[in-house]
Amino acid sequence: MKTLNFLSTTLALLLFFSCPLITLAQVNDKNASPILIQDAKLEVLFDGGFFTEGPAVGTDGFVYFSDITFTKNAGFSINSGMQAGHIWKYDPDTKQTSLFRSPSGMSNGIIFDLEGNMILALGADFGGRSVIRTNMETGKSEIIAGTFKGKSLNSPNDLVIDNKGRIYFTDPRYAGHEPMEQAVMGVYRIDLDGTLKRIIDQAGTPNGILISPDQKSLYVASINGPFWSKLNAVIKFDLDNDGNATNEMIFIDFKGEAGPDGMAIDMNGNLYLARPGEAPGIYIYSPEGVELGYISTPEQPTNVTFGHGETENILFITAGKSLYSIHVNAKGFFPSK
Numbered sequence: 001m002k003t004l005n006f007l008s009t010t011l012a013l014l015l016f017f018s019c020p021l022i023t024l025a026q027v028n029d030k031n032a033s034p035i036l037i038q039d040a041k042l043e044v045l046f047d048g049g050f051f052t053e054g055p056a057v058g059t060d061g062f063v064y065f066s067d068i069t070f071t072k073n074a075g076f077s078i079n080s081g082m083q084a085g086h087i088w089k090y091d092p093d094t095k096q097t098s099l100f101r102s103p104s105g106m107s108n109g110i111i112f113d114l115e116g117n118m119i120l121a122l123g124a125d126f127g128g129r130s131v132i133r134t135n136m137e138t139g140k141s142e143i144i145a146g147t148f149k150g151k152s153l154n155s156p157n158d159l160v161i162d163n164k165g166r167i168y169f170t171d172p173r174y175a176g177h178e179p180m181e182q183a184v185m186g187v188y189r190i191d192l193d194g195t196l197k198r199i200i201d202q203a204g205t206p207n208g209i210l211i212s213p214d215q216k217s218l219y220v221a222s223i224n225g226p227f228w229s230k231l232n233a234v235i236k237f238d239l240d241n242d243g244n245a246t247n248e249m250i251f252i253d254f255k256g257e258a259g260p261d262g263m264a265i266d267m268n269g270n271l272y273l274a275r276p277g278e279a280p281g282i283y284i285y286s287p288e289g290v291e292l293g294y295i296s297t298p299e300q301p302t303n304v305t306f307g308h309g310e311t312e313n314i315l316f317i318t319a320g321k322s323l324y325s326i327h328v329n330a331k332g333f334f335p336s337k
Contacts, residue, residue, distance in 0.1 A: 035270065035284055035330050036293045045090055045316075045323045046097040050080050052088075052318035054158070054262070055305045056110040058118065058136065063090040063307070063316050064100060065323055066107040070175055071125055085127065087120075090323060092311055097323070105132070109158035109262070109303070114165045114337050119144075121156035121169055124176025129153050131169055131190065145169070145188065145196050151181035153188075158262055158303070160209045163335045166191055166243050168199075170206035170220065187220055189243050199245045204231030208263035208303070210271065211239065212287070213333045218245050219271065223259040232259030234273065234285075252289050262303025264315070266330040272315065274301035282317060295326060306332020 046052075049067040057063050069083035084103035087110075090096075101107075106127025107120045117135055122128030130146040130153060144167070146153065154173040161167050167190040173180055187200035187209065200206070204222025211218055218237040224230050232254040237245035252273075254260075260273035260283070269287040280300045284293040299320025307314040312331045317324040 034293070035266075035328055036295065037327055037329060040327050042295065042297065042317075042324050042326045045095070045325055046088065047322040048097070049086075049088065049321040049323075050083070051302070052321060052323055053108050053302045054110040054121070055303055055316045055318050055323065056112055056118075057305065057307045057311065057316070058089075058112055059116040059308075060136070061092060061309060061311070063092065063311075063323065064088070064110055064118065065090070065316075065318050066104060066110060068106060068108060068123070088323075092307075105130075108156070109169070111159045111161055111167075113161055113167070114335065119159055119161070119167060121159050123157065124155035124173060124178050127155070127176070129155060129178070131156050131159070131167065144194065145190050148182060148188065148196055148198060152178075154180050154182050154185060157206070158208050160211050161335050162211050162239075162243065163215055164192070164243075165335075168209055168211070168218070168243075170203075170209050172205045172207060174205075187245070191243070199243070200237070200248075202248075203235050204233065204259075207259075207261055208274070210263050210265045211335075212265065212269050213267060214269070215239060219251065219263065219265075221260040221263055221273070223261055223276075232257060234260060234263075234271070252285060261301065262305075262318075264304045264306055265333050266306065267333050268330070269333075270330065272304050274304045274317065274319075276300040276302075280319070282315065297324065306330075306334075308332075308334070 051068040053066040055065040067086040069080035085106040087101040087104045089100040105122040108123045109121040111119045132141045134141040154171045157170045159169040172185040184201050186198045203220045206220050208221035218239040220235045222231045234252040236251035238247040258277035260275045262274045264272040271285045273283045281297045282295040297319045301319040303318045
């Protein structure tokens with residue numbers, strides 16, 4: 001755990017490093033129909049958080065996002081005292097942000113399932129260390145994954161859902177005083193009957209996770225940071241009809257530089273990677289791994305998602321203590337019934 005605490009401290013310093021404010025997207029787009037709009041402005045929607053993460057747009061149009069409040073026990077040199085984590089919601093119509101839930105269970109990743117329920121990855125550091133489902137009409141929640149083979153999960157981080165409604169999530173450990181009971185930092189699948197299966201044992205320190213629009217590929221981000229680099233990459237797996245991941249390959253290798261945190265994907269299968277480091281921002285890659293564009297962010301980015309409906313051409317980005325948005329010439333891919 002001492003090693004993990006050291007790594008956590010270093011990661012915190014990396015992620016909280018700030019860059020000069022840049023309001024225009026920096027574009028390196030090689031397509032005839034560019035994804036990025038040349039004069040698009042990065043807009044600050046909210047800047048009152050501590051460590052924002054996991055943006056997701058609900059069926060009500062609100063943008064929900066986590067605010068992770070590392071405690072003094074987390075192993076980070078920077079902490080928020082003993083705040084218990086928050087979830088905020090941003091209203092695109094009124095441009096106001098309000099508190100949705102606190103304590104949050106130290107929520108990180110957020111997605112919505114095919115029925116419109118909120119699915120949350122709850123982390124460690126006095127968090128739930130589980131995956132829960134919240135009915136958005138009643139407000140009631142249920143735990144859908146908490147232990148694997150009788151032992152607590154490490155710290156569920158990010159999630160994705162396939163067209164059948166199965167949920168996949170990553171389980172690394174970056175922070176928290178709790179003992180690690182799982183032998184590996186793995187990737188799991190929750191089946192429709194509630195069965196939990198670990199489908200990937202080796203993916204570095206798994207973080208962001210995506211499924212391609214054709215449902216044939218699973219992408220996992222591994223981010224260890226430049227100071228203790230072992231694997232900073234996007235790893236690609238073949239995904240079969242039963243939800244099993246095989247044929248691991250390094251899709252994008254960042255070769256010692258910081259890998260990506262959260263990720264999004266558009267209808268054409270292009271990947272949008274939130275990458276911290278010396279040039280923080282959203283990096284866009286084609287399904288072949290060719291870099292298509294780059295959006296610079298003034299704070300270290302943690303995650304990114306597309307909107308729905310009236311906001312379907314907008315990227316929502318969590319970075320540092322803030323939530324940002326920017327218009328793009330693309331629409332996000334989301335599973336549907």
